[in-house]
Structures are given as C-alpha cells and as structure tokens.
Amino acid sequence: MKILGIESSCDESAAALAEMNGQKVRILSNVVSSQVEIHKKYGGVVPEVAAREHVVNILPVINEALGIADFQHNHLRPSIDAIAITVGPGLITSLMAGVETAKVLSYAWKVPLVAINHIEGHVYANFIEVEQDDDCKTKSNDNNELYRIIQKREDLRFPAIVLTVSGGHTMLVLMEGHGKYQTIGETRDDAAGEAFDKAAKLLGVGYPGGPVIASEAEKYSSIDGKMPSIILPRPMLDSKDFDFSFSGLKTAIRYQIEKDQEYRLRIPEYCHEFQQSVIDVLIAKTIKAAIRYNVKTIMLSGGVSANKELRRQMASKVELKFPDIIFRVPELRYTTDNAAMIAVAGCYKALRGEFTEWRDLRVNCNLKL
Ligand code: KG4
Ligand code: ZN
Numbered sequence: 287m288k289i290l291g292i293e294s295s296c297d298e299s300a301a302a303l304a305e306m307n308g309q310k311v312r313i314l315s316n317v318v319s320s321q322v323e324i325h326k327k328y329g330g331v332v333p334e335v336a337a338r339e340h341v342v343n344i345l346p347v348i349n350e351a352l353g354i355a356d357f358q359h360n361h362l363r364p365s366i367d368a369i370a371i372t373v374g375p376g377l378i379t380s381l382m383a384g385v386e387t388a389k390v391l392s393y394a395w396k397v398p399l400v401a402i403n404h405i406e407g408h409v410y411a412n413f414i415e416v417e418q419d420d421d422c423k424t425k426s427n428d429n430n431e432l433y434r435i436i437q438k439r440e441d442l443r444f445p446a447i448v449l450t451v452s453g454g455h456t457m458l459v460l461m462e463g464h465g466k467y468q469t470i471g472e473t474r475d476d477a478a479g480e481a482f483d484k485a486a487k488l489l490g491v492g493y494p495g496g497p498v499i500a501s502e503a504e505k506y507s508s509i510d511g512k513m514p515s516i517i518l519p520r521p522m523l524d525s526k527d528f529d530f531s532f533s534g535l536k537t538a539i540r541y542q543i544e545k546d547q548e549y550r551l552r553i554p555e556y557c558h559e560f561q562q563s564v565i566d567v568l569i570a571k572t573i574k575a576a577i578r579y580n581v582k583t584i585m586l587s588g589g590v591s592a593n594k595e596l597r598r599q600m601a602s603k604v605e606l607k608f609p610d611i612i613f614r615v616p617e618l619r620y621t622t623d624n625a626a627m628i629a630v631a632g633c634y635k636a637l638r639g640e641f642t643e644w645r646d647l648r649v650n651c652n653l654k655l
Contacts, residue, residue, distance in 0.1 A: 287305070287306045287367045287368075287636060287637075288303060288304070288305050288306075288314070288365065288366045288367055289303070289304050289366060289367060289368050289369070289370050289629045289632045289633050289636060290302075290303055290348070290351065290352070290366045290368075290369045290370070290629065291303070291304060291369075291370045291371075291402075291407075291625035291626060291627070291628035291629025291630070292344070292348065292369060292370070292371045292372070292384045292387065292388050292625055292628065293372045293384065293404070293407065293623060293624065293625040293627075293628045294344060294372065294376075294380050294381060294383050294385075294387075295374070295375070295376025295377065295380055295381050295384070295404045295623070296336065296376055296377055296380055296453070296454070296623060297320065297321040297322065297324075297325055297331045297336045297339075297380070297623075298318050298319065298320050298321070298622075298623040298624070299318075299319045299321075299339065299340045299343035299344050299347050299383075299384075300316075300317060300319070300347060300623065300624050300625035300628075301315075301317050301344075301347045301348040301350070301351035301352075301625045302315055302316040302317065302351055302624065302625035302626040302628070302629045303315045303351055303352065303354075303366070303629060304414075304626060304629035304630050304632070304633055306633040306637070311413060311414055311415060311630045311633050312415050313414055313415075313626045313629070313630075314354075315350075315351045315352070315353075315354035316619070316620075316624060316625065317347050317350045317351045317354065317625070318347075318623070318625070319343045319346075319347050321336060321339045322494065324339065325493070326492075326493050329487055329493050330483070330493070331377070333378075333379055333380065334379065336377060336380045337377070337379035337380050337383055340383035340384065341383050344383055344384060344387050345387065348387070351625070352364050363394075363395045363396070364395065366395075366397055367397065367398075367636065368398045368399065368400050368632060368636050368641065369388050369391060369392055369395075369397055369399050369400070369632075370399075370400040370402050370629050370632020370633075370635070371384055371385055371400070371401060371402060371628070371647070372384060372385075372402050372403075372628055373385060373401045373402065373403070373647065373648065373649055373650055373653060374403065374404065374649060374650035374651050374652065374653030375403070375404055375405070375454065375651055375652055375653045375654075376404055376454070376651055377651065378649060378651040381649045381651060382649050385647060385648075385649050388644075388647070389644040389647055392644040392647075393644050398636075398641040398642075398643075399641060399643070399644055399647055400632040400635045400636050400640065400641055400642065401642045401647060402628050402631045402632055402635070403631075403653050403654075403655055404628075404653075405450055405452075405455055405457065405588075405655050406467070406631050406655060407627040407628040407630075407631045408450055408452060408587040408588045408627060409448050409450065409459065409461065409467075409585070409631070410627050410630040410631035410634065411587055411616035411617075411620035411621065411624075411626070411627040411630070412442075412448075412585045412586075412587060412614045412615070412616050413442075413630050413634070414616065414617065414620055414626060414627070414630055416617060442583050442612055443582035443583055443612065444461060444582065445460060445461065445462050445580070445581045445582060445583075446460075446461045446581055446582065446583035446584070446585055447459070447460055447461070447572060447575045447576050447579060447581045447583070447584050447585070448460075448461055448584075448585045448587055449568060449571075449572045449584075449586050449587070449591070449600075450587045450588045451477070451479060451568065451587075451588045451589070451590035451591055451596075452477060452479050452588030452589045452590060453477060453479035453483065453494070453589055454477055454479070454480070455472070455473070455477050456472060456473035456477045456478045456479075456530050456532070456568075457469055457471065457472045457473075457655070458470050458471040458472070458528045458571060458572065458575050459655060460575070460579055460581075464634050464638070465634065465635065465638060465640075467655045469654075469655055470528045470575060470579070471527060471528025471529045471571060471575065472529060472530065473529070473530040473531065473532060474529055474530070474531045475531050475532065475533035476531075476533045476536065477532070478530070478532060478564055478568065478590045479494075479495075479496055479588070479589050479590045480532070481533070481535055481564060482494075482495035482496040482560075482561075482564070482590065483496070484536045485499060485535070485539050485557075485560050486498050486499050488536065488539050488543065489539070489543070489549075489553055489557065490550075491553060491557070496590060496592065496593060498557075499557040499560060499561055500557075500561060500593055500594065500595065502553055502554045502556075502557035502558070503554065503557040503560075503561045503562075503595070505554040506555050506557065506558035507558060509554075512555075514555070514559070515552070515555065516542060516552065516555050516556055516559045517559065518535060518538050518539065518542070518559050518560060518563045519534060519535065519538055519563065520563050520566050520570075521534050521535055521563075521567060522567065522571075523566065523567050523570055528571055528574070528575050530567060530568075530571065532564065535560065535563060535564070539556065539560060542556075543556070561593070561595060562595075564590075564596075565595055565596050568596065568600075569596075569599060569600055569603055572584060572600065573603065573604075573607070573608075576608065576611060581611065582610075582611065582612060583611065583612040583613075583614065584600070584604055584608075584611055584612070584613050584614070585614045585615070586600060586614070586615045586616070587616060587621070589621055589622040589623070590621075591615055591616065592618055592621035592622060597615050600613070600615075601613055601615070
C-alpha cells in the first residue's frame, strides 16, 4: 500500500510518500518547504502570510514528493492507494490550503482520503522504519547508548505512553493500540516549544527558540569548573496529576534578567538552566505516567523531541531504571513538522478502512485526539 501524505497545519508545506508492507512502513520521499526564514523577522508565525505561502508551495512540493519516489507518475493519476491529509489542529487558513488541495486531487485521481490529526501524525513518526538514525552518525558514548536503546524499536508493545511536545502542544497520551488514544495530561498554558520560543525572545537569541536555546545550552555544558548562578523553578514537578505549566518559567526568566544587569554575558547559562528545567519536568511526568499505567513502551514525539538533551536524558533514565520498557524517539528529521508522519499515520488508518469522502472532509482547527 502506498500513501501520499500532505501537511500544512502551520508554517511547513510538506508532502511525502510512504509504503506499507505488513506492519513495516518505509518512506519513499519526504519533502518539506519551511517558511521559517519568512516568519523569523516577525518572531513568530503570521497566519495570513503562512496561508499564502502554502498556496504557492503545496503543489510543487507534492509534485516533488511524487517525482523523487520514482514510480509511474504521469501527472494524470499516480499509482497511490490513498491521500492522508492533516485536518487539524492548527492554523485554520494554513490547514485549508492543504485540505482543499487534497480534496481536488482525491476527486481528480479517484483515490480515497484519510483524515489525520496532526498530533496523531507526530505520534506515528515513531512507527517509521529506521534507516540510519541521525543520532547514530557520530560515535560518542552518549549517542551509542541512545542507538542501542532505539534498536529495540522492533519490539514496540502496547500500552505505550507518548510524550508529545511541540510548538502548539504538550501532552501525555496513553496509547492502548493503533488509533486508541487517551490524553492523560496536557499543558495548562504554554506548550513546551512555545516556552522555548518565548524564552529565546526574552533572551534575544533568535527564532525558533528550541534549536538556538539548545545550542547556547551546549556552550554552557562545555565550560569547566563553572559555578551555577541561575536557578529557575521546575513548574508542577510534584503535582499529583500529569499536567504541565510553562508560562511561569517564562515569567521567572523575565524577572531574573530584569534584575541581572549583565545577563547578556550569561546567555549560555540561562539557556542551559531553562532547558534543564523543561527537561526535568517532562521526564518526571512521563516516568510517573509510565509507572501509573504500567506501560511497555515510552515514546517521544513533536518538534521539542528534536532536543538532543531531552532524548539523551530520557533514554538514560529509561535504560537505567526501567530496562524492560522499550524507548522510542523519531529520527530527527521526523520530529518537527513533516508529511512522512502524516503518510504513516494514514497507512495504519487505511489498514483499518477509515477513509473519508472528499465531500465530507472538514478542517477542524481545534481537533482533539
Ligand atoms: O512539531 P513542530 O515542528 O510544530 C508544531 O506542531 O508546533 O514543533 C515546533 C517547535 C518549536 O516551538 C521549536 O522551538 C521546537 O519545536 N523545537 C525545539 C527544538 N527543535 C525544535 N525545542 C527544543 N529543542 C530543539 N532542538
Ligand atoms: Zn507539529
């Protein structure tokens, strides 16, 4: 079964082709056109600008994905079995660009549609067959350790707990089987990625915040004999539920830099402490949920799961304390928004016969899992 995935929920126009054989899914092509350079100057995504860019980019991106996949593609009707399309959650005008395109292609090519929840897509980035994990290209001990753990991916068993951390969401999802989700905790205010982006803005280090904060934090880690001078809170670390709250962390940074005349000299330390605070809370809650629900697998997903320290620290914790639990993280290229994850989620949904008629396909910017 071959499925074309289309994604346009935020500021990435993306298309990918996935092939499913048995329970194995391979990615034949994966094309992402990012608008990050356009939105950088505004310090965040401008919805109307994003929608216009999607309209320009979506067809060329789809064409490229079909072309790279190098199969009979005569522009009249490619040999695909279905089109998987993100219908929400996300920015309404951005979602519409992808959804309307998918409807037209479904009608013209006479192929069925599979409606995908964007969060579900992030979760299914963990189900893509690994070719060579980006983390494994270097040979450091830490990466080898992560590599060894990821190798267990063949054994994925349910129930699983999925920590989904992106620019728009922070959720702990209990997955009892394919397509069976229960949200057991979520953020009460800012999402983890949003917190990275806002902290980066306060510190004046750039956009998007996640990658810049991570690289500044790395500079701090490499300093010898350092004396930590900044302490930030670990919000809701000990709360009884599985919810998160990150807006206070941003306020804590603001207060600290307001009274710190020389904060610009300590950017790496601020970034390190901020990142560690987020990681501490994410790991503690995920582990607590894993124990409470007696899970067999822990997975990470979403843009923030690109964070190498989060990946490394979670992997070590699971390996050390819960050697029987399988740990999975998506390959780096499938952590931030892409259409490969949408195509893969589409494969599993198509397998269950869950198709949508083009006439019935609707955008839902507040879609729940
Ligand atoms: O999943 P994604 O591409 O889009 C949404 O669905 O929101 O996630 C984007 C978010 C941004 O907030 C970005 O700052 C964050 O993921 N991010 C990271 C890293 N790379 C991207 N956060 C922490 N560390 C990273 N290395
Ligand atoms: Zn996303």
